[in-house]
Amino acid sequence: MIDVLATLVGQLVGKRFYSSVLSLSQAAKLMKVVANNSRTTVQLIEIELSKAYLYRALRCKDSESDSIYCLANVYLAVLYYTTGQYQKAIDHCTVVTRSRDHSQSSSHVVQGELVPKIDDDIDSVLGLAVFYQYVRTAALNQQQQTQYMRVFSTELFAHYLLIRCQSVVKCRRFTADDDIQPCAKYVNYVLDMKQPSTADMLLLKLIRFPSNRNHKPQTKQRQTLPIKAAELDTSELVELLQRSAVEHLTAFRQLTARDLPSIVMIVSTDFEALYAYKRGDYRRCLQLCKRNLGTLLYALHMHNVSTFPEFVQLLDDEIVSLIALTLIIDPDCRNFRKDHIYSASIMTQLTLSLYLMTQCQLKLRHSVMSLTRTLDYIEVAQRGCPLRKTFDQLTLKLTKRKIMIYLSSIPRC
Secondary structure, eight states, X not given: OHHHHHHHTTOOOOOOSOOHHHHHHHHHHXXXXXXXXXXXXXXXXXXXXXXXXXXXXXXXXXXXXTTTHHHHHHHHHHHHHHTTOHHHHHHHHHHHHTOOOOOOOTTSXXXXXXXXXXXXXXHHHHXXXXXXXXXXXXXXXXXXXXXXXXXXXXXHHHHHHXXXXXXXXXXXXTTSHHHHHHHXXXXXXXXXXXXXXXXXXXXXXXXXXXXXXXXXXXXXXXXXXXXXXXXXXXXXXXXXXXXXXXXXXXXXXXXXXXHSOTTEXXXXXXXXXXXXXXXXXXXXHHHHHHHHHHXXXXXXXXXXXXXXXXXXXXXXXXXXXXXXXXXXXXGGGGSXXXXXXXXXXXXXXXXXXXXXXXXXXXXXXXXXXXXXXXXXXXXXXXXXXXXTOHHHHHHHHXXXXXXXXXXXXXXXX
């Protein structure tokens, strides 16, 4: 399913067999797409897919898994930092800073072009590295690969990002001895490299801590994340897929409104109202429903909302139960035959708006006057609803009864 989603967002997956390097490569392709883009829903989905491929790379046990272990954790930390999940970013950075694996091949360093916006300092480092490359090429006639200029060692970058995350969440600073020792370790590590990258040397200037060239920190075993932390939480991906679906459905409504005859009333925010209700944003949902009600209440012809099984996740338990009851009575009512067109397969946008409006008013504890006014709207809708529209009739009766039960429970003076 991850490969299918990656293909749908435009990142074709080539080879279907899995390895740590291939999974890392697929994550890098997705990260490159989102590195310089705004955070639209599709780009946020691509970020979650990048996380999924990185976790897949960490789960692989092959000849390359050890060499990409630190890099995959750094990229995960970068993505979690980008989405504001700072504690998870800290966990993955800590895994790297406490690991004794230090693979520094050209393919296993942090590529600057893959790193989304973190802060102005990183952008300045990458910009200076490119400028330095230009000077060497133009003025000194010295050639060096630009790609190598824009890379960071995994451990140093993990350490820098760890400081940034702890600064954001206001954790303790790197002042205690047990914190200074790893700092000195990575300063010495970079300075001892035969050919440190320009970006590494510039990044060192951003990390302020004492350097002790004679310090030899104790080597620690590879730290692993807890089982739950080492797996992707797919709830965010599911939420983004729902949001993306609602955005597409809203765009579909707008196109339909443009193409329908003027005698047919249609609103384009019915799915947006459903999504707001599902997320618990009742004020937003109520605002949209009131606006829709003004357009639809006295319309002679209006558009319908289909109760496809895929939409159940946006509906609440009472509407889902009502749909189920109609299916028990008539299992074929979802079929789009002419004699079933007004069965449980559809309801009007007006009916949906009145139901959501009532539910929001009840949850927000609106006044008796407000609910009484909604009762009047429901009666207007019932008078204009033909008897053949079974599901509309049932939903309006349910909505009216909910208001009556609530009003009867209010103590009278």
